[in-house]
Structures are given as structure tokens and as C-alpha cells.
Amino acid sequence: MVGTISLTEHDVLLAVDVQNDFCPGGRLAVPRGDEVVPVINRLCDKFSHIVLTQDWHPAGHLSFASSHPGKSAFEMITAPYGLQVLWPDHCVQDTPGAGFRRDLVAPRAELIVRKGFRREIDSYSAFYENDHVTPTGLTGYLRERGFIRVFVAGLAFDFCVRYSAEDAHRGGFATVVIEDACRGIDVNGSVAATRRALAEIGAQVITAEQIA
Numbered sequence: 001m002v003g004t005i006s007l008t009e010h011d012v013l014l015a016v017d018v019q020n021d022f023c024p025g026g027r028l029a030v031p032r033g034d035e036v037v038p039v040i041n042r043l044c045d046k047f048s049h050i051v052l053t054q055d056w057h058p059a060g061h062l063s064f065a066s067s068h069p070g071k072s073a074f075e076m077i078t079a080p081y082g083l084q085v086l087w088p089d090h091c092v093q094d095t096p097g098a099g100f101r102r103d104l105v106a107p108r109a110e111l112i113v114r115k116g117f118r119r120e121i122d123s124y125s126a127f128y129e130n131d132h133v134t135p136t137g138l139t140g141y142l143r144e145r146g147f148i149r150v151f152v153a154g155l156a157f158d159f160c161v162r163y164s165a166e167d168a169h170r171g172g173f174a175t176v177v178i179e180d181a182c183r184g185i186d187v188n189g190s191v192a193a194t195r196r197a198l199a200e201i202g203a204q205v206i207t208a209e210q211i212a
């Protein structure tokens with residue numbers, strides 16, 4: 001079939017932030033975020049190698065609007081490393097909201113990358129914190145494991161998926177985004193901006209059924 005992708009041992013699925021707080025009923029719910037779970041479960045059956053990320057903030061995190069008196073969620077602030085969107089408190093370490101969705105079935109996941117654990121800096125990307133300088137270590141891990149191609153899925157399309165895909169590309173990996181395994185928040189045109197950014201780096205954007 002035209003457009004079908006065959007997986008190899010050098011492919012890894014990066015499932016981003018499939019956590020309770022990012023799904024309906026959570027504190028920073030991505031609209032229809034829960035719909036990615038069955039799609040990602042099916043992808044987990046196809047991939048030999050799976051890495052999960054987990055947003056994992058201390059209380060009082062800089063990205064929380066509640067940490068900035070007078071500010072509201074979705075306003076911007078200027079952090080030392082640049083513009084930062086303020087969010088409702090979410091994915092606080094060791095709270096139920098920070099847990100993976102119970103219906104996520106990824107028992108073979110080989111690594112869980114926790115991010116956003118430094119109070120003074122946010123981390124959208126699985127590879128770098130929002131200063132785009134501080135690494136999470138994932139690039140080195142994937143290189144040492146011999147992975148060549150990174151398939152990105154999860155939440156939210158226009159934030160953590162976008163920046164993870166951009167940094168996978170920057171790290172020298174062939175980068176594929178599985179769009180129907182993602183859902184977006186869409187703050188100030190961020191979904192359209194994400195599509196443009198992915199096109200600019202030449203990331204392949206596919207649907208889950210294209211994977212053999």
C-alpha cells in the first residue's frame with residue numbers, strides 16, 4: 001500500500017504526556033485528549049521500542065499561573081529564558097493528575113522521561129527544557145540505543161509534541177509525527193503554527209494506520 005511505513009529495530013515510539021491532567025476531567029485538559037489513548041495503545045503493539053514522557057512539576061512551579069499573583073492561566077510572562085505561557089496547576093509530582101492514564105497500555109515501555117521537575121524552568125520538549133539548552137538526556141539515550149527514527153505521539157500536539165519533534169530533528173533523528181495520535185490545545189493559533197513548524201523541518205506527518 002502506498003504510504004505504508006514498515007518499522008525496524010531502529011524506530012522508537014515517543015508517547016508524550018499521556019497523563020490524567022491533560023485529559024478531560026484533568027486540570028489542564030486537552031480537548032478530546034483521551035481519544036489518543038486507544039490509538040497509542042494500538043501503536044504500542046506495533047513498535048518494538050517505546051519511550052514515555054511524564055510532565056512532573058514541583059508545587060509552585062514557574063509555569064503555574066498561581067505562582068504569579070494577579071496573573072491568569074494562558075497569559076504570558078517573560079521568564080529568564082524567554083516567553084512562557086502560564087498554565088493552571090497541573091501534573092504536580094506524585095498526585096493522581098500526574099499519573100498516566102489508567103487505560104494507557106504500554107507495559108513494554110523501556111524508559112520514562114520525567115520533565116519540568118525544576119521549579120524555575122518549564123520543559124515542553126522531551127529533549128530540552130524551555131531554555132533550549134538544558135538537556136533531559138534523551139538525545140544521548142536514543143543515540144546510544146541506536147535509534148535512527150523517532151515517531152512522536154501524545155499531548156499536546158501544539159506544545160510538548162511540537163517541541164519534542166523539533167528537538168528530535170535537531171538531534172539528528174528522522175522525525176515522524178503521528179497526527180491522529182495527538183490532540184492540541186490551540187492557544188493563539190498554536191495548532192496552525194505547529195503544522196508550519198513541522199513542515200519547515202521536514203518532519204513527516206502521518207496517521208497511525210499508515211504504520212504496517
Ligand SMILES: [Zn+2]
Pocket residue numbers: 055056057063090091116
Ligand atoms: Zn507542564
